[in-house]
Amino acid sequence: MKDILEAILADDTTAADFAALPIPDHYRAVTVHRDDEAMFEGRESRDKDPRESLHLEDVPVPELGPGEALIAVMASSVNYNTVWSSIFEPVSTFAFLRRYGRLNPLAARHDLPYHVLGSDLSGVVLRVGPGVHSWHPGDEVVAHCLSVELESPLGHDDTMLDPEQRIWGFETNFGGLAQLALVKANQLLPKSEHLSWEEAAVPGLVNSTAYRQLVSHHGAAMKQGDTVLIWGASGGLGSYATQLALGGGATPICVVSSPEKAEICRRMGAELIIDRNVEDYRFWKDGVQDPTEWQRFGKKIRELTGGDDVDIVFEHPGRETFGASVYVARKGGTIVTCASTSGFLHEYDNRYLWMNLKRIIGSHFANYREAWEANRLIRRGRVHPTLSRTYRMDDTGQAAYDVHRNLHQGKVGVLCLAPEEGLGVRDPELRARHEDAINRFRNI
Secondary structure, three states: OHHHHHHHHOOOOOHHHHHHOOOOOEEEEEEEEHHHOOOOOOOOHHHOOHHHHOEEEEEEOOOOOOOEEEEEEEEEEEOHHHHHHHHOOOOOHHHHHHHHHOOOOOHHHHOOOEEEOOOOOEEEEEEEOOOOOOOOOOOEEEEOOEEOOOOOHHHOOOHHHOOOOEEOOOOOOOOOOEOEEEEEHHHEEEOOOOOOHHHHHOOHHHHHHHHHHHHOOOOOOOOOOOEEEEEOOOEOOHHHHHHHHHHOOOEEEEEEOOHHHHHHHHHHOOOEEEEHHHHOOOOEEOOEEOHHHHHHHHHHHHHHHOOOOEEEEEEOOOOOOHHHHHHHEEEEEEEEEOOOOOOOOOOOOOHHHHOOOOEEEEOOOOOHHHHHHHHHHHHOOOOOOOEEEEEEHHHHHHHHHHHHOOOOOEEEEEEOOOOOOOOOOOOHHHHHHHHHHHHHHHOO
């Protein structure tokens, strides 16, 4: 990998030079093992430790197929799906790989006794397979995580509806937490030239997810003047929703869990903030939801808005908060939901939904167009990476543990081939124009 890294770090490496670089037989990757699937049986989710299940090891370079690209990964990140993979919840990721492997001979490459994780990357194209014409060796890229086959008509209006839609690095193999990664060419997006490798790597999954969920017509279709309640507004997903709301002329109400997280939201430009721990909301008592707490929460919202209920609820905690989310949305309002990090089985009082004509919209990642638009906002400096800490690949287990235990703010990055932070900035003038904002969001 030394020759590849030297070529990327050099200022005069040409596309032909990249195309001529030899590809090694093996590369370093963060993996989980099929033999470990049962290692956490009997433990509560909170007590399952990614540091015990994640491995850093050499694995063979996969065969490059039609429509694919092999990427030298400079940096990646840890998302919550990495945590799910590492603790084998809600199901083992090897169940996804087995199902994918039965699809066709090319997909069978993914069904292995190990799984290379990671659903974000920034890096450089090394090779492209047959049928790839828009990307070339030497292109600096980021990757969104939607992997689709597009052999069914169901996916051609919205690729997220393709029956063979998967999240790369979670439901497929050869993910981004590695020195090399295998992606479909239609996952690639141009890297922001004013950002470092680690800054460019972290927005992909969460920024695109927030864009579809909040802005796209497939999600809540937020408009100017809307009031948006954002759970976990300082976190990896919520911090992008907050930026999108502010940039789109909406008013975010940021729900956080500490004064430090409230300050992060203020630094992003938000003014209406609820610290749920200060208010001591207890939506669940003895396994049953307490509607009086929903009412108290709604009263607090109206105090902040001058009497208005919220137009949109940006939902991702799931079970813990969903009843309250349905209650506080205005009549005719929208609850848009993904992830469910506190539990997948939601409970709510349907009277507040049906009698008040509210809508619940399920949202999952983003299609290529939505990911492209979300990335364009990053490239133009309209949305900034919320990178709070960068780990080395050796410490990915600790990074996943910190995300699992909510010990982080914003996103956490992982250096793969990049030897240090701060490399990869190609447009210093553009960076200088956005330096204050980049540093403010980076140092959350």
